[in-house]
Amino acid sequence: MKARTDRWLAPYRRLLAAYGPQHWWPGETAFEVMVGAVLTQNTAWVNVERAIDNLKRDALLTCRGILALSDADLAERIRPAGYFNVKARRLKALCAFLAEQGVADHPVALRDSAPLAELRQRLLAVHGVGEETADSILLYALDLPVFVVDAYTRRIFTRLGLLRGEERYAAIQRAFMDRLPAEVRLYNEYHALIVHLGKSVCRPRPRCGACPLLHRCPHPRT
DNA sequence: ATCCCGACTG
DNA sequence: CAGTCTGGAT
Structure with a gap:
């Protein structure tokens, strides 16, 4: 695995180990x-x-x-x-x-x-x-391989030093899709884990003490 | 930049 | 009480 890929995939492994599979989307059909x-x-x-x-x-x-x-x-x-x-x-x-x-x-x-x-x-x-x-x-x-970007994605990966914070949606999406294998399973779980982290830990006022990614965060607060 | 809007947390 | 939530149109 290339290092370029690993910097963007490592958070996924870490989050999955910490939180487990999220089983998204919560909908029956x-x-x-x-x-x-x-x-x-x-x-x-x-x-x-x-x-x-x-x-x-x-x-x-x-x-x-x-x-x-x-x-x-x-x-x-x-x-x-x-x-x-x-x-x-x-x-x-x-x-x-x-x-x-x-x-x-x-x-x-x-x-x-x-x-x-x-x-x-x-x-x-x-x-x-x-x-x-x-x-x-x-x-x-529809189970198609598209990476979903949201406000949590932008905030978390900016704090991790992998984004500058000014990128548009398409640029952030490309950053992930150019580096990660195009697997529905991975995209599904990664976004779900990002949402979980963004809601519970990497909030506007972050709770860095509880963060599974703390060891690779450049400027942790609190 | 502003509006749309209820339900919940800290 | 203010802040926040799996944004998008005008």
């Missing part, structure tokens, strides 16, 4: 993962679960079920996830897209409808789907 990816935008997952349960309770966690609701009705049901008016429109846009693609009754089939690069472009064209949401859907709903 590809469609549920897609809905969760939109609902969790800037929102704690516990709040997303409530919104998803609200839809499940009335068997509305389907493409057609969501499209059949009025914006106001849908917004009311997903209220616990916050930004409910915005997200109601975004969920409908996502479902309308799936219907257009002819996969409303079997959303996971989206995977085989186009090559990865084109699928990503199509998702990015959907209202409410930005880079992180698109990549989360590709990786966690």
